[in-house]
Every structure is written in C-alpha cells, then in structure tokens.
Amino acid sequence: MKDGDTPSLSDMSRANRTPITHVENADLMPLPAPLDDRARERPWTPLSDQTQARYECILDDTCAVSVPRPATPEEETRLVKAFLSGLDKLFTRENNWTFLQPLLLSMEHCARCQTCADACHIFEASGRNELYRPTYRSEIMRRLYFKCVRRGGMLSAWQHGDIEVNWPLVARLIELSYRCNLCRRCAQTCPIGVDNGLIAHELRKVFSQEMGIAPREIHDSGSMVQLKVGSSTGMSPAVVKDNLQFIDEDTSERTGVTVETPWDVEGADVLLVHNAGEILAWPENIGAFALILNAAGISWTMSSDLVGYDSVNYGLWYDDAQFARVAIRHAEAAKKLNVHKIVLGECGHAHKALSVVADRVLSGALNIPRESSMTLLRAIVMSGRLKLDPARNDFPVTLHDPCNMVRLMGVVEPQREIVRAICPRFREMAPHGVDNYCCGGGSGFAIMSGHNFADWRFQVSGRKKLDQVLNAFADCLAPSTPKYLCAPCSNCKGQFRDMLTYYGLWESNRILYGGLVELIVNAMVDVRPGYIEWEWH
Amino acid sequence: MTIVLYLVLCLSVVVFAAATVVRAVEYARAPLHLRWELYPVPHEAPERAAHGGSHFEQSDWWTRPVHASRWGQLKAMVAEVLFLKALREFNLQLWWRSFPFHFGLYLLIATAALVLGTAVATLFVPGALAGWIGGLARGLYRVTGIAGLMLMLVGAAGLLHRRLTDPSLRICTTPGDIFNLAVFLIALAVLGAGYAFRPIGSPGVLTIVIGFLSWDTGVRVPGVLAAGLLLSALVAAYIPFTHMSHFVGKYFTYHAVRWDDAANRRGGTIEKAMAEYLTYRPTWAAPHVAADGVRTWADVVTTTPPDKARR
Numbered sequence: 001m002k003d004g005d006t007p008s009l010s011d012m013s014r015a016n017r018t019p020i021t022h023v024e025n026a027d028l029m030p031l032p033a034p035l036d037d038r039a040r041e042r043p044w045t046p047l048s049d050q051t052q053a054r055y056e057c058i059l060d061d062t063c064a065v066s067v068p069r070p071a072t073p074e075e076e077t078r079l080v081k082a083f084l085s086g087l088d089k090l091f092t093r094e095n096n097w098t099f100l101q102p103l104l105l106s107m108e109h110c111a112r113c114q115t116c117a118d119a120c121h122i123f124e125a126s127g128r129n130e131l132y133r134p135t136y137r138s139e140i141m142r143r144l145y146f147k148c149v150r151r152g153g154m155l156s157a158w159q160h161g162d163i164e165v166n167w168p169l170v171a172r173l174i175e176l177s178y179r180c181n182l183c184r185r186c187a188q189t190c191p192i193g194v195d196n197g198l199i200a201h202e203l204r205k206v207f208s209q210e211m212g213i214a215p216r217e218i219h220d221s222g223s224m225v226q227l228k229v230g231s232s233t234g235m236s237p238a239v240v241k242d243n244l245q246f247i248d249e250d251t252s253e254r255t256g257v258t259v260e261t262p263w264d265v266e267g268a269d270v271l272l273v274h275n276a277g278e279i280l281a282w283p284e285n286i287g288a289f290a291l292i293l294n295a296a297g298i299s300w301t302m303s304s305d306l307v308g309y310d311s312v313n314y315g316l317w318y319d320d321a322q323f324a325r326v327a328i329r330h331a332e333a334a335k336k337l338n339v340h341k342i343v344l345g346e347c348g349h350a351h352k353a354l355s356v357v358a359d360r361v362l363s364g365a366l367n368i369p370r371e372s373s374m375t376l377l378r379a380i381v382m383s384g385r386l387k388l389d390p391a392r393n394d395f396p397v398t399l400h401d402p403c404n405m406v407r408l409m410g411v412v413e414p415q416r417e418i419v420r421a422i423c424p425r426f427r428e429m430a431p432h433g434v435d436n437y438c439c440g441g442g443s444g445f446a447i448m449s450g451h452n453f454a455d456w457r458f459q460v461s462g463r464k465k466l467d468q469v470l471n472a473f474a475d476c477l478a479p480s481t482p483k484y485l486c487a488p489c490s491n492c493k494g495q496f497r498d499m500l501t502y503y504g505l506w507e508s509n510r511i512l513y514g515g516l517v518e519l520i521v522n523a524m525v526d527v528r529p530g531y532i533e534w535e536w537h
Numbered sequence: 538m539t540i541v542l543y544l545v546l547c548l549s550v551v552v553f554a555a556a557t558v559v560r561a562v563e564y565a566r567a568p569l570h571l572r573w574e575l576y577p578v579p580h581e582a583p584e585r586a587a588h589g590g591s592h593f594e595q596s597d598w599w600t601r602p603v604h605a606s607r608w609g610q611l612k613a614m615v616a617e618v619l620f621l622k623a624l625r626e627f628n629l630q631l632w633w634r635s636f637p638f639h640f641g642l643y644l645l646i647a648t649a650a651l652v653l654g655t656a657v658a659t660l661f662v663p664g665a666l667a668g669w670i671g672g673l674a675r676g677l678y679r680v681t682g683i684a685g686l687m688l689m690l691v692g693a694a695g696l697l698h699r700r701l702t703d704p705s706l707r708i709c710t711t712p713g714d715i716f717n718l719a720v721f722l723i724a725l726a727v728l729g730a731g732y733a734f735r736p737i738g739s740p741g742v743l744t745i746v747i748g749f750l751s752w753d754t755g756v757r758v759p760g761v762l763a764a765g766l767l768l769s770a771l772v773a774a775y776i777p778f779t780h781m782s783h784f785v786g787k788y789f790t791y792h793a794v795r796w797d798d799a800a801n802r803r804g805g806t807i808e809k810a811m812a813e814y815l816t817y818r819p820t821w822a823a824p825h826v827a828a829d830g831v832r833t834w835a836d837v838v839t840t841t842p843p844d845k846a847r848r
Contacts, residue, residue, distance in 0.1 A: 093568050094820070101793060105790045109780050109782070111781075115627050135708075209821040324837075362801065371593075371597070
C-alpha cells in the first residue's frame with residue numbers, strides 16, 4: 001500500500017470501479033524463519049479481466065462472494081433498495097429476535113477507542129491496513145443504522161457520522177463482510193463489550209436472507225446441498241455408509257484391530273456426528289474415532305438419516321434460517337435413535353453451532369444433550385481404558401485452539417490434558433487457549449478458494465497463525481525432525497493443509513498437521529505402531 | 538438567576554434519569570437472543586474460570602449442578618467497573634487517560650451523594666451534623682470533589698488530545714466525538730474555576746444544595762460557579778443520548794451477552810420464550826428463506842428450502 005492509499009470510510013461509496021485498497025507483500029506482517037526472506041514471498045495471483053468484468057471486485061485485491069455486476073442502473077437501484085429493506089428488518093424483533101439485543105448494543109455503544117484493532121489477526125497481518133481494521137466495517141454499519149434505520153437527520157450525522165448510500169457501497173460491503181473470520185477475538189478485548197464479529201455476521205445475514213447473496217461454497221454448495229442430499233460433501237446416506245465401510249476395513253488393516261462402525265443403533269449412549277469432510281479428506285480421523293470408542297467399550301452409533309451424519313452447519317456463518325434448519329435435522333436424527341447424547345467429532349464450528357448457538361432453538365424432545373468429543377476422549381484416556389505409550393508420540397507437537405471450540409464455547413483443557421498425557425514433547429503456542437488466534441480459515445474461508453481468494457486466505461487471514469506455528473517449532477525447524485500440528489477441527493485442518501502446502505512447509509520443514517484422535521491411536525500399544533504416517537495428505 | 542439554575546438542575550436530573558431508563562428498558566425488553574457467550578466467563582467454577590473454561594468441559598455436563606460463582610463475577614465486575622481492567626490489559630495508553638476520567642467521575646458522583654446527604658441531614662435532622670461527624674462529612678466531600686474534578690479534567694484533556702492527534706482514531710472520529718469530550722472539558726473547567734475562585738463569603742456547594750432542596754431562591758450563586766453547574770447539568774442530561782451512556786450498554790453486553798451461558802432446560806423459562814418467538818412471522822425476502830409474512834419461524838425452519846431458491 002502506497003502512502004495516500006489509506007482507505008477512508010467515504011471511499012466505500014466511491015463511484016469508480018476500482019478497488020479502494022491494494023496490499024503489497026511488502027506491507028504484510030513479517031514472518032519468522034524459514035519464511036523471513038521477503039524476496040522469496042509468493043506474488044498474488046491477480047484477478048483475471050474476465051472476473052473483474054463479470055463480478056463486483058471493487059474492494060481490494062480479491063473476490064470472495066462473486067456478486068455479478070448489475071446490468072443496468074435500475075438493477076443497481078433495486079439492489080440498494082433490497083439492502084436497505086434488509087437492514088430495516090435486521091432491527092425488528094419479528095425478523096431478527098435471534099440477535100437483536102446484542103446487535104443494538106454493538107450499534108449504540110462503540111466508543112471508537114480502537115482497542116479491538118490490536119486483537120485482530122487480519123488487521124495486524126495486513127500491515128495494519130485500515131480497510132481490515134475491525135471497526136472499519138462496523139463503523140459503516142453503524143452509520144447506516146443511524147442514517148437509514150433510525151432515520152437520523154443532520155444532527156445524527158454530526159454525532160454518528162454520515163455515509164453515502166449507493167450500489168458501490170453495498171457491493172463493497174458484501175465483500176467486506178467476508179474479510180472477517182468471526183473469531184471474536186476483538187470482542188474479547190472491547191472494554192464495553194461491542195462485538196465487531198457479530199456485526200459482520202449480521203451483515204452477512206442481510207445479504208443472504210434478504211438479497212439471496214452468499215458465497216457459493218457455503219450456500220449453494222454448502223447448506224443447500226446438505227439439506228437436500230444430507231451432506232455438504234454431496235454424500236448421500238448410501239454413499240457415506242459405503243465410505244465408512246471402506247474406512248473401517250482400511251483402519252483394521254493398518255492397525256491390526258478390527259474396526260466396525262455401528263449404524264443407526266437405537267438407544268445407544270452416544271450418537272457420534274462427524275464433519276463429513278473428514279470422511280473424504282481425513283479418513284484416518286474417522287477410523288481413529290471408531291477404534292477408540294470400540295476399544296473403550298462406548299455404546300455408540302452413527303446415523304444414516306439425512307443430515308444426521310454431517311455435523312457441519314454453515315448457516316452459523318451467514319443465515320439464521322439455514323442454521324436452524326440444519327440444527328433441527330441434527331437433533332431429529334438423535335431423537336429418532338433415542339440416544340442419550342450427541343457427541344460432536346473434531347469440528348469446531350459444529351461444536352459451537354449445535355452446543356451453544358442452537359441451544360435455545362432446540363426445545364422439548366429435541367433438546368438432546370450435546371457434548372464435545374474432547375471431554376469424552378479425555379474421560380477415555382484418563383480412565384486408563386486404553387493402554388497408551390507416550391513414547392510412540394516422541395516428536396514435537398503443538399496444539400491449535402479452534403476459536404469456536406475454545407473462545408466461543410469454553411472447551412479449553414480437555415484436549416490439553418490428553419496431549420500433555422500422551423505427547424512428551426508438547427509445546428504451547430503463544431498465546432493460546434481463549435486468547436488464541438484464528439487459523440485464518442474461520443467463518444467459511446477454509447472452504448472458499450474462488451478466484452484468488454486463497455492468496456488472501458494464506459497471505460493475510462492465516463498469516464498470524466502461521467507465525468505462531470513457526471514460533472512454536474522454532475527450536476526444531478530442521479526437516480530431520482518431523483513435527484505435528486494438532487488441530488482438532490476440520491475447517492482448521494483444511495486451512496492448515498492448504499496453507500502449509502502454499503508455503504511448502506511439509507517439504508522444507510516436515511510440519512505435518514492432523515487431529516487429536518490420530519495422536520491417541522498412535523500411542524495405543526494394542527495397535528500396530530505408526531498410525532500417523534509421516535506423509536503429506 | 539438562581540431559579541434558572543435550580544430549574545436546569547431539576548430538569549437535567551429528570552432528563553438523565555428518564556432517558557437512561559428508556560434506554561435500559563429498550564434493551565431489557567429485547568427478545569432473549571441465541572447464545573453468544575464469550576470466554577472466559579467469570580461466574581464459572583473457579584477451576585474452570587481460571588483458564589476460561591466452561592461447563593462444557595465436564596462429561597455429561599447437563600447432569601452436574603449448575604455452578605454460578607457470584608464471588609467470581611463480583612470480582613470481575615469490580616475490577617472492570619472501578620479500574621477498567623479490560624482497557625488496562627488491552628490498551629494501556631488509553632487507560633492512562635480513561636481511568637482518571639472515569640474514576641474522577643465516580644468520585645464526583647460520591648461527592649454529590651455526600652453533599653446531598655449532608656444537606657438533607659442539615660435540613661431535616663437539626664444538630665445531626667454538629668461536631669466531628671459534620672466536619673468529617675464536609676472534609677470528605679471536599680477531598681472527593683476536588684480529587685474527582687482534577688482527575689476528570691486530566692482525563693478529559695488526555696482523551697481529547699488523543700482523539701485529536703492519534704492517527705489510528707482519525708478514520709472513525711466524528712465531530713460529535715470531539716464535541717462530547719470538549720464539552721466535558723469546558724464544563725469541568727468552568728465548574729472547577731467557579732469553585733476555586735468564588736468570592737470569599739459567597740455560598741459554597743453545601744449552601745447551594747441546601748438552597749436547592751429548600752427552593753431558597755435567595756441564595757446568590759457566584760456567576761462562574763453557576764455557569765459551571767449549569768453546563769455540568771446540561772452535559773449530564775446530554776449523556777444518555779450518546780454512546781457515552783455505555784454504563785447502561787455495558788451492563789447488558791456483559792451480563793446478557795458475554796456472560797450469558799444459561800442453558801436451555803426442558804420446561805424452563807428459556808423454552809417458554811422461544812416458543813413465543815417461533816410464532817413470529819418473518820418477512821425476509823430471499824427465496825430460500827421462504828418467509829412470506831404468514832409462515833412463522835417454526836414453519837420456516839422445519840421445512841426444506843425450495844429447489845430454485847437463489848438470486
């Protein structure tokens with residue numbers, strides 16, 4: 001970013017069709033070794049002319065949502081009206097009882113002190129680009145609220161600030177609502193309790209629920225497919241059972257322990273629900289869960305009901321209706337099997353979605369207890385039901401805290417107790433626990449790679465986490481020492497897989513990522529050694 | 538002149554109280570939202586609160602007794618309200634300005650309470666403040682008043698200076714932000730000057746308050762002091778209409794959002810509230826929501842979205 005390129009709030013309404021900021025690699029927060037040579041940083045892939053001609057790419061160097069450019073000024077006017085209509089609805093109890101109170105509080109009480117800015121990994125990693133300051137988006141929203149919802153006049157504009165409402169503003173705001181990981185680290189530091197993450201979340205809702213605009217990956221190919229087919233991966237119940245059978249066989253062969261996944265067992269103690277992405281991308285995680293639960297003698301089952309075998313709930317990030325629909329399907333699957341509790345596999349957002357945010361939606365017979373797999377696994381490991389040999393995990397291990405599971409749900413220690421017990425060379429990242437940094441893939445980014453969005457995801461939103469990972473392994477970076485980055489969350493793993501690949505850190509430094517259950521099985525003495533295969537996948 | 542001062546004081550108290558109550562009621566009456574807590578939550582059991590853990594860390598957490606540590610929450614509240622703990626932890630530079638401002642304000646509120654108490658006692662319990670008790674009360678409110686005023690002045694000046702000079706604040710600063718701080722500074726400065734330089738023999742604060750309570754319009758308040766009191770009263774009345782009413786908002790952001798981890802229990806009050814909300818009729822226009830203003834939230838979320846539900 002050159003001097004004078006600092007975007008102001010009024011730039012959001014700028015009529016010309018150029019981005020309001022540009023991030024150079026030289027602007028970005030420096031990374032530690034082995035990525036400390038700025039000359040070797042990867043250049044960003046520029047957006048193609050075709051993309052720029054078709055979509056609204058007028059915010060920054062990337063494009064997350066792919067909003068088609070309106071064909072006529074009338075179309076622009078219609079879209080602006082739709083946005084303002086949605087904004088009004090956002091502040092009515094009939095339409096937004098779900099988050100009205102916290103939203104009002106965040107609209108009306110920001111002191112603009114900027115305490116939140118230093119907590120934001122995106123702002124810091126971008127080299128403190130004003131566009132990514134957490135209050136930038138919030139301040140636009142706040143001005144819109146006082147001007148268009150509260151119908152404030154000149155006095156209000158003088159007190160709260162003014163903003164010109166036009167299509168470029170709306171188009172840029174759509175993109176800007178997808179430059180936040182919704183990790184809410186900023187909210188944690190706000191002395192007043194204002195929540196910029198919530199504001200980004202509510203903006204996304206206006207675009208989705210009123211205008212039908214959301215990234216294809218999380219809506220069309222995400223929650224819509226999940227509700228129709230059963231899983232955002234596109235796997236139908238028959239396909240998922242087939243895949244699990246294959247995983248069972250493969251796990252049995254690899255471990256020497258017969259593994260069988262129970263399906264649709266009525267009255268089971270536990271209904272285990274995985275992020276179905278694991279089944280396709282990390283089958284060793286699925287196999288490890290089955291092996292552990294069987295070895296520990298847990299009464300458990302999986303459900304082959306539509307949606308019941310895929311814990312993802314992308315609605316959490318952008319749409320209350322989609323969110324509630326998926327959560328209810330999860331609870332209905334559990335109710336049908338009359339299980340004692342639902343246990344969520346290694347998926348952070350599924351944890352928060354079903355345990356925390358959906359808690360008040362699930363009433364009566366649908367209010368079936370939900371528990372984190374972290375606590376169940378801790379109970380198993382600490383009970384001594386598995387024979388574990390920590391020496392099998394004698395390699396450096398660090399633990400990533402998924403925001404949804406830790407800061408936003410308070411499941412902090414169970415996974416740590418396990419890792420401390422079975423990984424003699426465990427080291428924490430700094431900071432960690434509820435003060436952790438997001439992996440950069442939160443709020444749907446881990447599955448969004450359209451156009452050149454991946455560049456932004458790895459160079460900006462994931463940069464702070466990468467910095468943490470490299471620092472955690474600073475004493476053993478040489479490729480002769482294999483290292484394990486434990487991330488008990490599918491989306492975080494997806495982000496790590498893509499980001500470590502982007503920077504070539506498996507090839508150059510042997511940093512492998514994986515889940516928690518793989519470490520447990522790797523330490524089980526009744527299992528053939530070497531469950532963790534030191535191969536890139 | 539004195540009657541104008543009394544009227545403005547009365548009016549400012551009424552406006553401040555009414556506007557604050559209206560704002561608080563608006564928040565309190567908002568529907569119970571979906572859970573959106575943020576850890577650490579200080580009323581968790583101490584062994585979990587220490588690392589920011591929640592009841593979800595326990596196996597079969599719903600079978601365990603709900604642990605609400607009032608002491609833990611009280612400690613967190615005292616640290617936050619009195620000493621602005623979060624600001625000190627995350628923005629020390631601002632804390633050095635904001636803390637004196639807020640602590641000075643608390644001291645001035647304490648001063649007002651002490652003066653009011655002393656005035657009431659003087660009026661209605663003759664002789665109650667004779668001797669050392671009266672001396673102590675007068676000494677105490679003088680100390681708290683002067684200290685509060687000085688701290689607030691320093692804080693307001695520091696906050697205004699930062700607002701005008703810190704480039705990181707420029708992007709979001711509005712004329713209203715500058716006005717708010719400037720008007721505080723001016724009101725406090727005039728009040729301080731009026732008190733410090735009032736003519737010898739002129740009525741002091743206690744005499745003015747006694748006069749106010751007994752509606753004695755014969756009290757001759759010195760001009761600068763009267764101006765300071767008038768300005769301060771107007772600022773107080775103005776506060777609830779700005780974001781400076783965050784003393785109201787903060788109660789809700791902490792207690793009703795960040796720390797609200799109350800689980801939905803079958804047959805409980807949360808379930809009852811939700812049953813009502815699910816009868817609301819949303820009007821969101823996107824086709825996939827399938828809301829038409831007739832169907833309820835319960836209808837919407839229990840049906841699969843229509844096939845061609847895209848823009």
